[in-house]
Every structure is written in C-alpha cells, then in structure tokens.
Amino acid sequence: MRVGEWPLTDLSARLAGTGISFASGPFVVRVVNNNRTFTRDFSTLYAHHPLHAQEEVEDCHIRLLPPWGIRRFLRRQVLCQVDGRVLFHPYPHHLAMPVFEWGLNQAIATRAHQYLILHAACVESRGQAWILAGSSGAGKSTLCAALVGEGWRLLSDELTLIDTDSGQAAPLARPISLKNDAIPHLRDHYPHLSFGPLYPDTRKGAVSHVVPPQDSVTRMAENAMPALVLFPEFIPGTTPLLSPLPRVQGAFQVAGHALNYDLLGEVGFRTLTGMMAKIPCLTFRYGHLRQVPWLLAELGMHRG
Amino acid sequence: MPSSTPWRLRHDRLLWFHDEEASLLFNPASGQTHLLNPSAAFALEQLAQGPASAGQLAAREEATWGMTLEILALLRQLHRLGLVEPA
Secondary structure: OEHHHOOHHHHHHHHHOOOEEEEEOOEEEEEEEOOHHHHHHHHHHOOOOEEEOOOOOOOEEEEEEOOOOOHHHHOOEEEEEEOOEEOOOOEEHHHHHHHHHHHHHHHHHOOOOOEEEEEEEEEEEOOEEEEEEOOOOOOHHHHHHHHHHOOOEEEEOOEEEEEOOOOOEEOOOOOEEEEOOHHHHHHHHOOOOOEEEEEEEEOOEEEEEEOOOHHHHHOOOOOEEEEEEEEEEEOOOOOOEEEEOOHHHHHHHHHHOEOOHHHHOHHHHHHHHHHHOOOOEEEEEEOOHHHHHHHHHHOOOOOO | OOOOOEEEEOOOOOEEEEOOOOEEEEEOOOOEEEEEOHHHHHHHHHHHOOOEEHHHHHHHHHHHHOOOOOHHHHHHHHHHOOOEEEO
16 A cells, blocks of 8 residues: 555654555655644655565664754744754754755665765666755756656665665665755646645755656656766856766766765775776766757667 | 975875876875866876886876976975875
8 A cells, every 4th residue: 555545644644653654766655743744745746656565674764753842832843863862953843854855865874884974866767866965056947856856767866775695776766855946946837746735945945756656656666777967057148068077086976975985995995996996987967958858869868 | 396206195094086087186185175186096006006206207107197397396396285205
C-alpha cells in the first residue's frame, strides 16, 4: 500500500500512534507525528512511496513533536527528533514538512557511510546518471526539477549516494526542494509536475517541493551508473555555456561537496577517483529553463 | 637545511589521481587529500623512487621540464604537510 492511498484520517491516526514506516531507496524510515499539517503535506509529497510492515528493519526514527514546557502554550511549534535526539531549534508548526526533510537529510548524511555521500542532485535517462553538484543556491535543484520535467528519472535532489563497491548511484526518490524564484519558474515551465504546498517563510526563504514522479519511486531500488558530473550555475538572463572542467579539478571540487569524504578515507578517495576517471565533468551556466533542451541537445540527450 | 640534504617520502603508500594539469594525492597516514601542481607531483614521484636532495631534484626537473622552481621551499612545504622528511 502506498502513502497516498490511505485516507487522511487513517494516516493521521497511524502517524499519531506507533507511526508509519516507509522506504526511501535503501533506507527505511519510521515517522511519528501528530501534526495535521504535516500529515496532509506528507500524504502529498510521499504519495507514491510504499508503506512497510512494522517488523521490518528500520534505519531511523523521526518524531515530530511540540516543544516541552511553557513554550508549547505560547506558540504552536514543532521539534524534529531523530532517534531520540532533537536536531534543530523549534520551528513554526506549519513548517513541519520542511523540518522533516532537513531531519531526514541529516539522518542519512550522518549514517549512510556505505556510500560516498555528495551534496548533489542526481537524475537518470537511458541508463546515464547525471550528478548535479554545487553550492547551495547554485541552481542544482532547479536543473534537477527541470530534467525531471523533461522526463528524466529522479534519483535524488539533496544527497547523491555513490555505492563504494559498485560506483553506482543509489536513488532516494524524495521530494525536490525548490526555493524562491525557482518555484514559479518551474511551475510555469513544467505544469505537468506535481508540487506540494508553498512554505513562504522558512529560514531559507520560500520553499516548495516537487513530488517525486511515480515512476521514480517505483524504480527506487534501481541504481544507475554515473555518466557525467555537472556543476550548474543559474544566472538569470545569461546565455547558456558549457565548459569542460579538468578531471583533477573536478574531482577536487566534488570532494569538497562530499559530506563523508574525510570519514571514508581511502575508500572515499578510491570511490571518487574511480568515478571521475571514467566520466566527464562540466560546468553549465544557464539563465532560463528554456535553455535546458539546449543542454540536452549539446550532450546528445535530447528526446529523439 | 642545505640543498645537499637527502629527502625521502614519509609514507610510501600514497594514492594518486592525475590529469595533464594537476594531480590529486591521498595520504592514507593523514587522511588528507592534496591538490598538487606538476612540479610538486614530479618531486614526490621522484622521491618515491628513492631519496634525493633538493639539488638532485632540481637537476631532474630541469632535465624534464627545462625549468626549475624553488625546490627547497617546495620540500619544506611538503615536509610541513607530513609528506616528506629528511632521509
């Protein structure tokens, strides 16, 4: 059974009780919550994700709960607790969904060390996985959502997991987090994508998520081999420009975007350089979503 | 330290990744990754074949590249990074 197939009242009751368990790629997450806004948003953004039986092994428990003490009577807020540890300061209760996403990112980033974890998005088409790396705000989630809008399979938005044995990218198939101006641009340009609610007032500005397409969720156990590392940079109004990056420089930059590279030591170096030895690394400056088909044509990945 | 002092690698199991312009070096002993220019990579690769002095390294670099940089200053920097030591 999938999350979206549950009536909201049943889902709400389950979440408020023992919680529900669902898969995100190789991870099984248990979430407990009694925040109605979260239940509604979760039902939308994780609609296609299958629920798991309670007895299965779970990788982390996330609990969304109100703060303790007098604070809970003054303002409706939410805390995110991962495996019993509170991660962030309290947030307004209507931001429970973004808080959950940040908490799950942190849970995966701090424990999935069978993977080299990159702060990057990853999409796949025709067996070729593209890793979209770069700093926050560079435009990688925007490009990720655009490529999904072009029919590519979503592997992951915020975290790309590279299997240290096979070198393959493992999907997470979680919502794509868009910020500020990217939200209306994506909505206008790819109206067939499904969006979750708009959160206009997070600490990162306005946030809205693209719902992972059903096909991406259905295929979330299907790894893909990286074929390209792309460093996108969105500069409004600019003309598109693709530039090659030397392998070593590219590998050094990717290492800078790896969350557990130092922790993995030699395994991290071998995984990184094993990947970068085989695939090209490019920078992509773009100024409008209309230029995404240009990118695909330049790299021989346009729809044919 | 005089230019006749021989130097050697501090650890002999270094991992490399090269292209035409630069090299990445991983030192398992420190867990650090270093981005090296061709001159530094050349010096370390020479020392991987056996101890050599700054003067000898400069001569080999001159013979290979037709130019030489500040080898002694480079060796001191590599020493600070824990990659080389006096033999």
